[in-house]
Amino acid sequence: MIFDLDGTLFQTETLLLPAYHATFEQMRTEGIYSGETPPESAILGSLGMLLEHIWQRVMPGVEVQVHRRADELLLDYQMKGLENGEGALYGDVADTLTALHAQGIRLFIASNGLEGYVKGVMEFKGLTPIFEGLYSAGEFQTRSKVDLVKQLLETYDVKSAWMVGDRSSDVEAGKENGLTVIGCDYAGFRNKGELAGADVRIAKFSDILELIEK
Structure with a gap:
């Protein structure tokens, strides 16, 4: 994922x-x-x-x-x-990610943010060890999330994956790379219709566990 x-x-x-x-x-x-x-x-x-x-x-x-x-x-x-302890994960993120990792699912980050920010958030929230790779546009100087995800897939030899995100750039990155797209419908930052191309939309992060069971 x-x-x-x-x-x-x-x-x-x-x-x-x-x-x-x-x-x-x-x-x-x-x-x-x-x-x-x-x-x-x-x-x-x-x-x-x-x-x-x-x-x-x-x-x-x-x-x-x-x-x-x-x-x-x-x-x-x-x-x-x-x-200083500022910044919060969504309520069920840490437990859900831990459960996914326990199931043997390979976990990655693909963000358009700066390298220090992406790695810093994961480090301070104690989640770095469960991720196989933390990819950021800031580190790899990619011009789009499509390219960032493509590079990740090639580097780690990933043949099948879910792309999970809340913006149109996540939907595009997933679709252009042949992935299943899970649209996160809870942040409220996006514009209307951004998740229209997602395969599934979830109202809370822990819904991913139910999707896996299905």
Whole structure:
């Protein structure tokens, strides 16, 4: 099983939003950004995209150097938040993943996030040992989740898998690579119709265990 991270395993907003506001406050202090912080809906609605595309939506018309500084600051504030115990998994994620691992199912992450963020969340939440691979666009410099998942499948010689996620990028990554797609319908970040192509939609993460039994 290949899992997206934000909005699938991790309640992103519990860590992201404090870091988001701190990032803009710091950029104003540094004099590289002026004006109000863009609304939270701007970044929450962009989750699942590559970070460079997120900033293009959140801060259109701003120099790319500012976007890259925002990358650095956001990651730094998120890592500090994790160290301070901020950020939460969805309620049944840890137990469900542990149960899947106990059944001998190979578990992977495929995220469009930065490497430090993806690995940091898994490490601080104590889940790294049960995953065979933690793949991120930030580490492998892939241009789409389709390419990221393709690379993962080839590297680990995976012939059959489920792609589990909450955004259209997850559906596309699964379908383009011939995988069964499980759409997570509980985060609320996505736009209408994003999960239309999923094979199955689940209302809570633990529903995956019932799907396996079927």
